[in-house]
Amino acid sequence: MKILFSVLALCLAVWQPPVVLAQVRGAEVPPQSSMPDPVPGVPTSAASSASAGRAMPLGTLASLGADYRIGPNDLMDVEVFGVPDLKRTVRVNSSGQVSLALVGNVEVAGLSAQRAEILIAQKYAEKYLQNPQVSLFIREFTSQRITIEGAVAKPGIYPVTGQVTLLRALALAGGGAPFSDLSDIMVFRVGQDGVKTTSTHNLDKIRAGATPDPLVLADDVIVVKRDPVRAALRDSLFRDVLDSINPFSIFAPK
Template sequence: MRVYLAGAVLSCAMISSSPVHAQEVSAPAPVASVLPSAGTALNDPGPLFDDYYIGPYDLLEITVFQVDDLSRTVRVNARGLIGLPLIGQVQAAGLSARVVEEEIARRLTECCLQDPQVTIFIKEFVSQRVTVEGEVTKPGIFPLSGRTSLLQAIALAAGVSEIADINQVSIFRTLADGNKEQLVFDLEAVRSGKVDDPLIQGNDVVVVGSSTTRSMVKGVTDTLRGFIGFGTVR
């Protein structure tokens, strides 16, 4: 037996028996977007796609071209240093591989080599983490096991939620000098290849914004489901 709410039935009857007069409604004026364009950094933070920053306990493969005795695999110690023959300890943590390459080459030039060619390959990423929160399926803190892009970081959190605003995805980053920056991306533009998929750095915080429209639609849908469930008794 089904029992329906009398009020709902009465309302439907009144609507069906009353004439409906259509009214012309003017379209609202377009609203200018106040969000930065995809990939725009707030407060002019500088380049978006810096190399990965080396951290303590990362494993580095250092190659000095045609000088096998100086090429080796070393692990960054707790103080962020690596030890190399002829030049001693070199600061690595908090710097990109490119910067460390240049420093090693400079010191080898001062010491004993002419125009040394130094390359660094990061074999293990141990110290770095990324936090993904906001409108994602499984927010949390995730280890970086290699070079990780924004899309890959969001995938670690099982993707965005149904009310996510993919046009407003922020990366909050602490720079080497202690200053902070916010980078705002349009995820749809990144997915389509219109904007490069940015590289995540250690200790970045990724925040996926919430869409007001999608949130309202979900709220209405949930309310209707509850109403139908309340109005019908089996």
């Protein structure tokens, strides 16, 4: 009989759900985590940091294009993986250099963030570290210039600071001039590798939210063309008005 009761008790214990068992034993069931599984080969802290992203101060870019080139007064974080003592927040000086622990001044102006990472890693690898992994994060960027020309109110070369999109750039130039063609704005760019690219944008669609407002980078040239049809129509009407008020126009050869 004792054996029968023992078997029944064992069956009841197996049948009970885990939550009930935990309550009986006085333990709490840990809540199920909604975090993704760690990425193989990446420390847990690094994986969570990558998923959450870094907070950035107002007026800076969360994501810079690969063609962005570092310039004087840019503020950046420099880290060496596994060596927290080498972490620095540095500003590029007027000579285009940053001062880092152990290696001293490193010239980074004119480089992309990726190339600056490679250069700094090489500096540390020369004397101090074996296969260092350097990460560079640009917090603030300044000292950039763009050129806006063509059918705008105030064409010229404009210094810009922080995040500048195409809409903001054209606002600096006073917007489009009369008979400007805002549906075919051209942006000329020279990449880090020297490759020249050209892109076209429709400002009306950008204003309507149909297409994203693209980021303007340093040394970009923005060209706003004149609408030839509207300009020709204006010129034709202007000539007709002049002819109507010119008493000698009736003697002009046809």
